[in-house]
Amino acid sequence: MNRFAALFAALDATTSTSAKTAALADYFRTAPEADRVWTVALLSGRRPRRAATSTELRQWAAQEATLPDWLFEESYSLVGDLAETIALILPPASAAQPPGLSETLSALSRLPGQPVEARRAAILSAWRSLPPAERFLFTKLLTGGFRMGVSRGLMTRALAQATGAAETAVAQSLMGDWDPATTRFATLTEAPGAQGAQPYPFALASPLEAEPQMLGETSDWLAEWKWDGIRGQLIARADAFALWSRGEELITDRFPEFAPLADFLPLGTVIDGEILAWDYEATRPLPFAALQKRITRKTVPKALLREAPARLLAYDLLEEGGEDLRPLPLATRRASLDRLLHALPPGLPLAASPLLTAPDWPGLAALREAARDHLAEGLMLKRAASPYFTGRKRGDWWKWKLDPYTVDAVMLYAQAGHGRRAALFTDFTFAVRDGNALVPFAKAYSGLTDAEFAEITRWVQSHTLERFGPVRRVPPELVFELGFEGIQASPRHKSGIALRFPRMLRWRRDKPVSEIDTLDSLRTLLAARGT
Amino acid sequence: MADLLTLTPQGLYCPPGDFHIDPWRPVSRALITHGHSDHARAGHAAYLTTPQALPVIRHRLGPLTAETLPYGEPQSINGVTVSFHPAGHVPGSAQIRVEHRGQVWVVSGDYKTEADGLAEAFAPVACHTFITECTFGLPVFRWQTQADTIAEIAAWWGANAAAGKVSLLAAYSFGKAQRLLAALPQLGPFLTHGAVEEINGILRGQGYALPETTRVTPETTAKTHPGALVIAPPSALATPWARRFEPAEEAMASGWMAVRGIRRRRGLGSGFALSDHADWDGLNAAIRATGATRVLATHGYTHAFARWLTDQGYQASPLETEFGTEAEDAPAAPTPDTTDAPLSDEGATN
Numbered sequence: 001m002n003r004f005a006a007l008f009a010a011l012d013a014t015t016s017t018s019a020k021t022a023a024l025a026d027y028f029r030t031a032p033e034a035d036r037v038w039t040v041a042l043l044s045g046r047r048p049r050r051a052a053t054s055t056e057l058r059q060w061a062a063q064e065a066t067l068p069d070w071l072f073e074e075s076y077s078l079v080g081d082l083a084e085t086i087a088l089i090l091p092p093a094s095a096a097q098p099p100g101l102s103e104t105l106s107a108l109s110r111l112p113g114q115p116v117e118a119r120r121a122a123i124l125s126a127w128r129s130l131p132p133a134e135r136f137l138f139t140k141l142l143t144g145g146f147r148m149g150v151s152r153g154l155m156t157r158a159l160a161q162a163t164g165a166a167e168t169a170v171a172q173s174l175m176g177d178w179d180p181a182t183t184r185f186a187t188l189t190e191a192p193g194a195q196g197a198q199p200y201p202f203a204l205a206s207p208l209e210a211e212p213q214m215l216g217e218t219s220d221w222l223a224e225w226k227w228d229g230i231r232g233q234l235i236a237r238a239d240a241f242a243l244w245s246r247g248e249e250l251i252t253d254r255f256p257e258f259a260p261l262a263d264f265l266p267l268g269t270v271i272d273g274e275i276l277a278w279d280y281e282a283t284r285p286l287p288f289a290a291l292q293k294r295i296t297r298k299t300v301p302k303a304l305l306r307e308a309p310a311r312l313l314a315y316d317l318l319e320e321g322g323e324d325l326r327p328l329p330l331a332t333r334r335a336s337l338d339r340l341l342h343a344l345p346p347g348l349p350l351a352a353s354p355l356l357t358a359p360d361w362p363g364l365a366a367l368r369e370a371a372r373d374h375l376a377e378g379l380m381l382k383r384a385a386s387p388y389f390t391g392r393k394r395g396d397w398w399k400w401k402l403d404p405y406t407v408d409a410v411m412l413y414a415q416a417g418h419g420r421r422a423a424l425f426t427d428f429t430f431a432v433r434d435g436n437a438l439v440p441f442a443k444a445y446s447g448l449t450d451a452e453f454a455e456i457t458r459w460v461q462s463h464t465l466e467r468f469g470p471v472r473r474v475p476p477e478l479v480f481e482l483g484f485e486g487i488q489a490s491p492r493h494k495s496g497i498a499l500r501f502p503r504m505l506r507w508r509r510d511k512p513v514s515e516i517d518t519l520d521s522l523r524t525l526l527a528a529r530g531t
Numbered sequence: 532m533a534d535l536l537t538l539t540p541q542g543l544y545c546p547p548g549d550f551h552i553d554p555w556r557p558v559s560r561a562l563i564t565h566g567h568s569d570h571a572r573a574g575h576a577a578y579l580t581t582p583q584a585l586p587v588i589r590h591r592l593g594p595l596t597a598e599t600l601p602y603g604e605p606q607s608i609n610g611v612t613v614s615f616h617p618a619g620h621v622p623g624s625a626q627i628r629v630e631h632r633g634q635v636w637v638v639s640g641d642y643k644t645e646a647d648g649l650a651e652a653f654a655p656v657a658c659h660t661f662i663t664e665c666t667f668g669l670p671v672f673r674w675q676t677q678a679d680t681i682a683e684i685a686a687w688w689g690a691n692a693a694a695g696k697v698s699l700l701a702a703y704s705f706g707k708a709q710r711l712l713a714a715l716p717q718l719g720p721f722l723t724h725g726a727v728e729e730i731n732g733i734l735r736g737q738g739y740a741l742p743e744t745t746r747v748t749p750e751t752t753a754k755t756h757p758g759a760l761v762i763a764p765p766s767a768l769a770t771p772w773a774r775r776f777e778p779a780e781e782a783m784a785s786g787w788m789a790v791r792g793i794r795r796r797r798g799l800g801s802g803f804a805l806s807d808h809a810d811w812d813g814l815n816a817a818i819r820a821t822g823a824t825r826v827l828a829t830h831g832y833t834h835a836f837a838r839w840l841t842d843q844g845y846q847a848s849p850l851e852t853e854f855g856t857e858a859e860d861a862p863a864a865p866t867p868d869t870t871d872a873p874l875s876d877e878g879a880t881n
Contacts, residue, residue, distance in 0.1 A: 012791070013801055067670055068842065074835040075671045080792045088671035088789070423793060467834070 001134040003031050004039065004101040008137055011148050020150060024158035033185050034102035040188055041180035042146055043155045045248075050144050051111035052119055054082055057142060060120055061086040064127065070469075077470040080418040083139035090127055090135065098134050106181065108141060153391050165189035171201045171390045177250055193324075197242035197250070199233045200270065200318050200326065201390045205380060205397035212361045212400065215381065222330060222384050223356040223364055224315055225376035226399050228288050228486075229276035230295065234258065234312060234350075236265040237322070243275075254298060255310045257349050264344050268322030271314045271337070272388075273353065278311035285375045288500065289488050313353040314341065315380075318388055326388035333388065371402050372529065377485065378402045404483035404501075405525065407432065408508060408516045410476045412440055414460045424450075425457040425472070428504075430482060432495075434519040438476055441495035441522065442484070447504035456507075479508040479516055487526050497522055535611075535629055535636045536662065538850065543638065543662070547631050548611030550579075552638050555853040562613060564640025565624035566591060566705060569854050579606075581615050583651065584623030586733045587705060602651065618642040619653030620807050621706030622739055628656050636660045637821060641830070641854075643806070644813035647677055649713040649739060650706070655820035662827045662850060663818060666808045667786050668836035674786070674810045681714045684803050687782060688718050692758035697776040701765040701783040705730045706807050708762045711784060712741050720756045722747050724763035724772075753777065769798070786810070818845070830854040 010023040028036055041047070052060075062072040067089060079085040099107075104126075111119050123142065130138055140146050156174065160167040169191030176198050178188075192198045215221060231246040241262040243252045252258070255275065265271075277290035290308040294300065317337035318326055325333050334355075341352050356379065358364045368379045378401035386396035409430035417426035427445040431438035448456070456478065466473040486500035497519075536543050542554030550560040557574035564570050564580075566587035571580075578597035580588060585599050600606050602625065605614045615625035620641040627638045637658040646652040674680070684700070691698045702708045704726040712721060712731070721744040723731060728746040735741055745751075747761065752775045759776075767773055768781055786806025787793045794802040809817055818826055818840070825846040828837045833849035840847035 015798070065670065068839075071670065071835060071839055074832070075669045078669055078832075079671055079790050084791055085671060088673070418792075424796070 001098045001101055001104055001130070001137060003027070004035060005133040005137055007031075007039070008148060009133065011150060017154055021154055021158045021161065024150065024155060025161040028159055028162035032100060032102070035100055036185050037180045037183055037188065038102050038105050040155065040159065040174065040185075041178075041183075042141075043148060043150050044152060044174050046178075046180060047141065047144055047146055048105055048109040049112040051108050051142060052123060054143060056116070056120070057082065057086060057123070057139070060124060061090060061127075064124060065089045065091060073469060077416050078423055080416065080423070083143050084136055086127075086139045087132060087136035093128055093130055093132070093135060098130050104138060105141065109181070159189055163189045166191070168201075168390050172198070175199045175201055175248060176244070177248075194237065194268065194270075194319055194322050195239070196237065197235055197240035197244075199235060199242070199244045199248070200324075200388075202231065202233065202246055202272070203316075203389050203397060204392040205382075205399045206392060206394045208381065208398040208400040212364065212381065215398070218358065218360055218364060220384055222334065222382045223358075223367070224353045224380045224382075225356065225371060225374055226378045226380045226401060227274040227276055227285065227313060227353070228375060228377050229274040229285065229291055229313075232273060232275045232312060233318075234261065234265075234269075234271045234273065234314075235319075236262055236267065236269045238267050251295075254294065254300065256300060257305065257310055258312065261348060261350055264348060266321065266340065268319055269340065270317070270319035271312070271350075272316035272318055273312045273314035273350075276311055276313060277308040278349070280309070287375065287488065288486065309349065311349045311351065313351055315353040316388060328387065329385045330382055330388070331384040368400060368402060404485055404505070405487070405529075406505060407442075407482050407484070407522065408479055408511060409442065409482055410438065410513050410516050411474060411478045411480065412438065412476055413471050413473055414456070415471045417445060423457075424453050425460045426453050428480075430480065431476065432517050432519050432522060439495045439519050441493065441497060441519070442482060442499050442502040444480075444482055444502045444504050447483070448507060452507055476513055479511045479513060480504050481506040481508050487522065487529060489526060495519060495522075497526055535631055535634050535660070536638070538852070543852070545611060545629055545631075548608045548613070548629070550608055550611075550613075551575075552627055552629075553640065553854065560608070562627055563588060564618065564627060564638065565621055567621070567641070570640060579613075581623050581625050583737065584625065586737055587623065587730060590729065590733055616656045617651035617654050619644060619646065619650050622650050622709065622734055622737075624650060626656055628658065634659055636662065637823075638662045639664055639817075641666070641807065642809055642817065644809045644817055645674070645677055647710050647714065647807075649710050650807075653817070655817060657822050659823055660825040660827065661818060661821045661823035662829060663814065664808065664830040664854065665814055665828045665833060665836040666831040667806060667810050668814055668828065668832040668839075670811045672786060672789055672806075672810045673812060674789075674804060674806060677714060677805070680784075680803055680805045681711075684711070684782075684784065684805075685716050685718060687780070687801060687803075688715075688760050691780045692719055695757070695778070697753045697756070697758070697779040698760045699768065699773055699776055699779045699781045700760060700762050701768050701781070702727075702762055702785075703807075704764045707784055707805070708764075709734055709739070709741055710807070711762060711805075712744060713739075715760070717742055719758035719760060720745060722751060722756055722759045722761040724761070724767050726764050726767075727762050747772075751775065753779065765797075 007027045011020050058072055062069050075089055076085045111122055126138055156167055156170050159170045170189050173188055173190060173192050233244045235242040243255060245251050277286040279286045286308055294308055314337055317333045320336055338352055356367050358367055371378050381398040381400055383396045409432050411428045412431045413429040414425040415427040417424055429440050430442050431440045460472055460474055463474050464472045482502050483505040484499040484502040488498050490498035536545050541551055541556040541558050543552040550562055551558045552562045553564055553570040554561050555572055559576045561575035562579045565584055571588045573592045578595055579600060582599040582601060585597055600615055602615055602617055605612050612630040614628045618624040618626045618640050620643050626640055629636045635658040637656045641664050642653055644653050688698045702711055708727040723744045723746055731741055731744055761776060782801035783799050784803045784805040786804055786808055788802030789804035826840050827850040829850045829852040837847045837849045
């Protein structure tokens with residue numbers, strides 16, 4: 001693990017992306033091959049199955065360090081990272097030659113499913129032999145929360161630099177479902193092309209912050225609803241029928257209603273679109289909550305298939321007749337998509353995501369305002385001339401979302417954050433008024449500046465009324481404007497409601513607690529817009 | 532029996548002796564453990580401290596009425612016997628022993644158990660009640676030896692110099708900065724920020740052995756002093772003052788650097804866990820060595836540390852003071868007036 005620990009230290013010591021790319025490229029040139037493959041796997045989110053639960057790891061580490069569990073938890077809440085807490089509290093390790101990354105990971109991947117004593121013994125033995133940096137990384141791998149501050153794009157660039165392969169080829173070969181235990185490094189840098197279930201890297205849009213008039217003529221753009229579903233890539237080739245999520249998860253089996261498409265789509269077809277739970281009577285999507293029930297199910301009961309049938313709204317055609325269309329302009333791809341869909345028999349759960357047209361930007365803005373009536377989050381604006389690019393490239397694809405719903409609420413509880421934000425109080429629980437009572441209804445932990453979090457942290461420290469482990473109860477005095485994307489009924493919450501994507505928009509120092517919103521106002525919104 | 536030391540709005544107070552220890556609001560008689568600004572504050576009518584600590588206190592607070600008492604020498608104040616004992620925190624720092632009618636209390640001030648070669652080495656003092664700081668009172672804080680950490684800093688400096696870069700090391704200007712200067716091998720010129728150099732001058736005048744240093748002036752740049760190590764207070768990092776040394780590497784020497792999340796919050800690539808406070812093992816060993824049965828924990832993880840001590844059989848509780856007020860238990864939180872103020876490692880606002 002020394003070589004890997006040195007790479008980690010080099011990446012951790014800089015925020016410069018060029019320095020990170022260089023360190024990574026150097027590693028990809030010089031590290032042992034099996035280690036390189038594992039590193040690519042880890043940095044693209046492929047990690048070994050968990051060999052222990054976080055509860056087990058906490059207990060084993062606390063026992064090994066002869067510390068009570070509560071003191072372990074206090075330490076964790078300061079450090080903000082489970083693996084680092086464990087690495088720091090364990091007694092010093094005996095000096096030994098630590099094993100390499102690939103051996104470590106192979107050994108780890110054999111542990112799941114073994115009896116608890118065997119897993120405990122293997123992990124304790126590693127903890128006892130690894131030096132501090134390696135011990136931290138080993139435990140990071142165990143906890144599964146492994147990030148090295150390296151984006152997928154940065155790693156792709158480093159791999160391209162190290163091997164001389166084209167970035168787009170590397171990006172595609174990293175997609176999909178490959179096993180680091182059986183993959184050769186060389187195959188990771190060859191473009192696999194249109195074969196098997198191999199997906200293409202998704203093109204991603206950026207949020208539109210400027211006025212849309214800045215984008216020029218509306219005729220240069222294609223507009224669609226920005227759906228609130230899950231992005232999917234459907235592949236129908238001679239040797240494979242597959243549905244991939246944006247997170248590169250193979251989700252074919254979770255949506256059995258798409259199986260008939262395999263019989264009707266021409267071979268060599270790859271479609272990019274949005275998976276939605278569909279209300280066929282109202283001819284619009286069901287609320288996201290309905291789709292959520294589907295996502296979590298690996299096998300879908302019949303009743304749920306009826307209650308929340310899935311439909312794919314296609315917005316792009318990436319491959320037709322086995323030919324990669326991605327370099328062609330969007331308008332051309334879209335025309336091919338429409339032709340292909342038109343030729344399909346009726347009754348299939350696949351349709352085009354409709355194009356929205358208006359003569360000018362105010363017209364499109366008016367459509368956007370009506371997005372919620374279509375259960376959409378706003379508009380997508382895509383340049384008609386744009387190729388299907390790899391990853392996020394600003395300028396061609398924009399998401400033009402509606403402004404969020406807002407509510408003014410008061411902070412009731414505060415908890416320290418994790419990672420970079422450990423030791424700062426950043427995770428807050430908020431309440432609205434219900435008569436004379438305050439009812440907690442949402443948690444949020446983003447949206448303020450570091451300076452604001454620091455100021456609130458000092459306030460929390462000097463105003464703590466009660467401590468519940470890492471959570472502090474504070475007087476209901478600080479008022480915040482929260483933004484959220486949706487609201488739904490929730491019997492699990494005391495307030496009876498749950499918000500979608502709540503976050504802090506502003507700290508309302510100007511607003512007294514007496515003027516915060518009421519539970520009734522949220523109930524009214526739920527009745528009007530709720531799902 | 533009444534407590535020998537109690538908490539008043541002014542600070543720790545000894546009723547029979549009618550004096551305060553490190554008070555945070557003006558009092559008639561203040562016994563001062565050391566010169567950091569959360570312990571030595573302005574406005575008291577009379578000060579008593581060690582002869583080694585007084586020059587820095589005078590420099591920081593201006594004219595004041597003060598007496599000194601050498602380490603280990605008892606003095607009676609209204610029938611209460613007080614004495615100062617080395618705390619190993621910074622040059623001149625002391626624990627204060629207070630004895631009255633057979634009861635002995637010791638106020639630790641800030642302390643460090645490892646001898647650093649510059650500050651007078653920590654010596655345990657037997658007592659019944661020990662008021663201990665616990666800035667780093669969690670088991671995640673375990674320091675390497677000073678020799679190991681100094682070797683790491685020297686390696687970092689050497690590598691930067693070889694790459695044609697100046698090394699900018701953030702350290703509190705009183706204590707940590709001089710400790711580094713005294714311990715580091717001289718691989719190139721030592722440059723100092725004015726705040727550090729002023730303390731250097733005072734300590735040199737007292738006879739503390741420090742290497743030759745050069746104060747940074749408007750003319751000083753990376754070109755005039757290639758391969759230099761610049762020691763500056765943390766607040767000087769990422770300012771126009773620091774930019775003259777580009778291309779430079781920045782790091783900080785502080786106990787908080789033991790935690791990666793805190794180092795990253797500070798935006799630092801490199802950090803060295805070098806503290807002037809006792810670590811977890813140091814705190815526990817120091818408390819055992821006093822033989823005290825009662826322990827009051829201040830300044831740091833007071834609740835957790837007091838609970839731990841209670842589990843260990845001590846009669847322990849947290850004592851809420853205003854030491855380390857910059858951020859009671861949020862070492863990474865910047866202060867409101869200066870967002871790049873130092874961490875509360877030493878509690879000093881320099």
